[in-house]
Structures are given as structure tokens and as C-alpha cells.
Amino acid sequence: MLEGIRIVEIEGLGPAPFAAMMLADLGADVVTIHRREPAGAPVHAERNLLDRGKRSIALDLKQPEDIETARQLIATADGLIEGFRPGVMERLGLGPRECRAANPRLVYGRMTGWGQEGPRAQVAGHDLNYIATSGALWYASPPGEPPVTPPTLVGDIGGGALYLVVGMLAGLLRARATGEGTVVDAAIVDGSAHMMNLLMSLPDSGLASMRRGQSLLDGPHWSRTYRTSDDGFVSVQCLEPKFYRLFIEIMGLAEDGDFARQFDPALWPGLGERLAALFAAKPRDHWAALFDGTDCCVAPVLDPQEAAQDGHMAARAVWHADDGRLQAAPAPRFSDAPAWTPPPSPARGEHDAQIRAELAATGKASDG
Numbered sequence: 006m007l008e009g010i011r012i013v014e015i016e017g018l019g020p021a022p023f024a025a026m027m028l029a030d031l032g033a034d035v036v037t038i039h040r041r042e043p044a045g046a047p048v049h050a051e052r053n054l055l056d057r058g059k060r061s062i063a064l065d066l067k068q069p070e071d072i073e074t075a076r077q078l079i080a081t082a083d084g085l086i087e088g089f090r091p092g093v094m095e096r097l098g099l100g101p102r103e104c105r106a107a108n109p110r111l112v113y114g115r116m117t118g119w120g121q122e123g124p125r126a127q128v129a130g131h132d133l134n135y136i137a138t139s140g141a142l143w144y145a146s147p148p149g150e151p152p153v154t155p156p157t158l159v160g161d162i163g164g165g166a167l168y169l170v171v172g173m174l175a176g177l178l179r180a181r182a183t184g185e186g187t188v189v190d191a192a193i194v195d196g197s198a199h200m201m202n203l204l205m206s207l208p209d210s211g212l213a214s215m216r217r218g219q220s221l222l223d224g225p226h227w228s229r230t231y232r233t234s235d236d237g238f239v240s241v242q243c244l245e246p247k248f249y250r251l252f253i254e255i256m257g258l259a260e261d262g263d264f265a266r267q268f269d270p271a272l273w274p275g276l277g278e279r280l281a282a283l284f285a286a287k288p289r290d291h292w293a294a295l296f297d298g299t300d301c302c303v304a305p306v307l308d309p310q311e312a313a314q315d316g317h318m319a320a321r322a323v324w325h326a327d328d329g330r331l332q333a334a335p336a337p338r339f340s341d342a343p344a345w346t347p348p349p350s351p352a353r354g355e356h357d358a359q360i361r362a363e364l365a366a367t368g369k370a371s372d373g
Contacts, residue, residue, distance in 0.1 A: 006339060007033040010177060013075075013082040014059070015066075015099075016040055019132075019157065020165035020193070021088030021116040022055040027170050028084075029058035029348075030335035036082075036360060038075055039353045041065040052350035054332055062361075063354030066097055075099060077364050080108045083180065084173050088116040091126050101188045111186040112176035116169050118160075120192030132160035132193070139164070141197035144204075147229050148218025148274070164197030219270055226277035227252065227267065230306060237289025238306035241280070252301040256283065 010033040014025040022037075029035040037056060041063035062078070064071035076099065079085055085104065087094055094100045101113045118135045119125040136142045136159050137152075145152040145159075154160075172189035180186045204222070214220035221228065227249055228242045243249040249267050250259070258264040263272050284292065289305050296303040307315060309331055313324035325332055327347050334345050 006342075007031040010034065010084070011036065011082045012084045012086060012173075013038065013079050015075075015085070015087040015089070015094070017088035017116070019088065020161040020169065021086050021114075022053070023162060023166040024114070024116065024169040024173070024191075025059065025086050026055045026057060027166065027335070028086075028173065033084075035059040036078065036356075037061050037351075038066075038078070039063045041071070041354065052352060054330065054350060056350040057332070058348040059351060060356040060360065061351040061354055062357050066099075072098060074361075074364070076104070076107065078360065079104050079111065081364070081367060082108065082111060083177055084112040084114060086114040086116065086169070086173070091115075091117065091121045105186055105188075109186060110180040110184050112173055112180055112189065113186065114169050114173050114176075114189040114191065116165060116191050118165075118193045120195060121190045132157050135193040136160040136164065136197045139194045139198040140201055143217070144220060144222040146223060147277070148224055159200075160193045160197050164195070164200060165191060165193040168196035168199070218273075224270055224273050225267075226273050226280050229277065231281055231284035233284055233289040233292060234286060235288040239284060239289060239292045240304050240306055241302065243302040248300050248302050251299060252303065255295065255299065255301060256280075 007028060010028075012025060012028050012033050012035045014022065014035055014037045016022070016037055016039045025035050025037065035058070037059045039061050043065075062074075064075055066072055066075060079099070095102075101115075104113060105111050115121060117126070118130045118132075119128060133142070133154065133156075136154065141159055141164065142152045142154055145154040169189060169191035172191055176187045176189055214224075218224045221244065226241075228244065230238045230240050232238055241252070243252045246267060253259050253261070253264050264276060266272055292303065293305040309324065312318050313326065313331060318324060322345075323334055325334060325345075325347050328349070332347055
């Protein structure tokens with residue numbers, strides 16, 4: 006879908022390389038500028054999964070000749086992705102002003118936790134801190150327990166990488182139409198707060214009460230996970246009354262008056278304890294088989310290796326282990342896309358000669 010688009014990625018951690026991987030998955034030519042290690046430094050033998058489908062050139066951005074090579078490469082690009090603290094790229098002489106002066110159509114993507122401006126812009130932080138501040142962590146546990154969230158998924162990926170990808174694509178569309186690029190300020194606090202609009206859009210529904218344990222997200226017995234007898238877990242989230250009725254029927258609780266009062270917050274803690282005792286009496290796979298194919302909105306909690314063996318996930322060929330490591334296929338899917346197999350991840354600097362030859366052919370090669 007993005008064939009003919011070139012993205013230059015400055016090596017970083019977390020959401021920035023994930024966003025660049027997504028663009029590579031979509032067909033963009035992503036050239037990663039990896040750090041060139043000094044002579045005698047340990048060799049990076051392991052190839053990074055997030056580099057799949059990319060090309061690599063190794064540069065030392067403390068060296069003037071390598072900075073010049075980076076400038077020349079960026080001048081050939083449609084987009085750039087970097088994930089440093091604000092000001093780092095400017096100090097290298099590779100900030101938006103310099104790069105867009107040489108390449109006005111460039112879409113310059115910046116990935117941070119706190120954003121390019123604001124009181125905390127220069128403060129360290131991680132995924133959990135950003136979503137705690139944005140409001141996105143508030144509902145992430147049953148009542149009475151500290152909020153917990155899956156590492157990196159809500160902040161780094163949901164509020165960060167995916168918003169950077171959307172911003173890059175929007176910028177690329179405008180640049181294609183007008184020749185004018187832009188700077189994308191993708192901040193995890195912004196994106197994760199923006200995702201909360203789904204919940205904030207229904208103020209009278211009870212979906213997102215400001216009191217923990219009183220909303221339809223973190224309080225009900227029918228919206229949580231339960232431990233099973235074999236120390237597995239099952240997820241239950243049967244919000245709609247018709248699905249809930251089917252759930253309590255299968256659980257043998259349809260005649261219980263308390264369970265019939267689905268939306269009574271005063272009953273939720275006690276009913277949750279009763280369900281916990283029931284689920285704890287049987288192994289996870291018993292419950293998975295019992296609810297499989299029903300509309301009860303119950304599913305086992307699987308680790309990634311188990312997920313790869315799940316019938317639905319396998320039918321959609323979501324997980325792959327073709328090269329010996331488990332990885333998920335690109336998403337979303339396109340009707341005219343060929344069957345996907347995992348592309349290789351490059352070794353650090355694997356494409357140095359190829360990329361320098363391309364720069365030479367376009368008259369942008371550095372003498373260094």
C-alpha cells in the first residue's frame with residue numbers, strides 16, 4: 006500500500022521503531038540509521054524483530070561525515086521518524102528546520118512520552134507514567150486493587166506508535182497533494198488521553214464513573230478475569246443484557262435473584278466472589294470448551310504461544326514462527342494483498358553499500 010514511499014528511521018527504542026515497522030509492513034522502504042559501534046565494541050548479533058522488512062545503514066552521528074550522510078539520506082525521504090527527547094535532533098543538526106529546508110515535502114515524525122512542549126517535556130518517563138497522567142490507567146483493575154495494565158500496549162503502542170503512524174500517513178497525503186511536509190508531534194500522553202474519548206462520550210451510561218469500582222469498566226462481576234483451578238485465567242465481559250442472561254444460564258445461575266440484577270453496583274463485589282469460587286473449581290480449558298461458540302463473551306486468557314495454536318487465530322494466520330521466533334502478521338489486512346510471510350530483519354549496517362550506491366546515483370553521496 007505504501008510502495009514508493011521512503012521513510013528514514015533514526016534508531017531508537019519502543020514506539021518509534023514499532024511505528025516504522027508498521028510502515029514497512031505496509032510496503033514503505035524504511036531505511037534505519039543504526040548506531041555504528043566503535044572499533045572493538047561487541048557485535049550486535051541478534052536481529053531485532055521490529056526491524057523486519059527494513060534496510061540498515063550504520064552511522065556514528067557524532068562524526069561530521071556521518072551526519073552529512075544522514076542529511077543526504079533524509080533529503081531523499083518522504084518521512085523521518087525519531088524518538089529522542091526534545092532538542093536532541095536539533096543538537097545533531099538534524100532537526101525539522103534543517104531537514105525540511107533541504108526537503109520541504111518531508112513529514113518529520115517525532116515520538117515522545119510527554120510531547121515536544123510542556124513542563125515535563127524534558128523529564129524521563131515510561132509507558133505506565135504517561136498513561137497514569139493522561140487518565141488512561143484509571144480503570145485498569147478491579148475495585149480495591151492498584152491499577153495494572155499490559156506493559157507498553159496502552160501507552161507505547163496504542164497512544165504512541167499508532168498515533169504516530171496515523172500522523173505520518175496524514176502528513177504524507179498532504180505532502181503528496183501540496184508538496185508541503187509537516188512535523189508530527191506524537192506524544193503518548195496525548196494519544197492515550199484521546200483514546201479515552203470513547204468512554205467520555207457516554208457520560209450518563211455509567212460506563213466511566215470517576216469513582217473506581219463504580220463504572221462498567223472496573224466494577225462488575227461480568228467484566229473481569231477469573232483464576233481457574235489450574236492457575237489459568239478466563240475473561241468475562243458480557244455487558245449487553247442478552248449476552249449476560251446467556252452467561253448466567255450456562256453457569257447455572259439463571260434462577261438466582263441476585264445474579265438477575267446485573268447492573269446493581271451494591272451486588273457486584275459479592276457476585277464477583279461467587280463467580281471466582283465457581284471458576285476456581287474447574288481448569289481453564291473446561292471453561293473454554295463450555296463457552297466456545299456461544300455469545301457469552303467469555304474467552305480463555307492465552308499466552309502468545311497458546312494464541313498461535315488457537316483455532317480462530319490459526320485460521321487467520323495471525324501468528325508466525327517461520328524463522329524460529331514468534332511474531333504477529335501485519336494489521337490491518339487488504340483485499341488484494343498477497344499471502345504474508347515474515348521478511349528478514351537486517352543486520353546492523355547490512356545495506357551500507359547498497360544505500361550509499363543509491364545516494365551516489367542520485368548525486369547525494371557523501372565524500373566521507
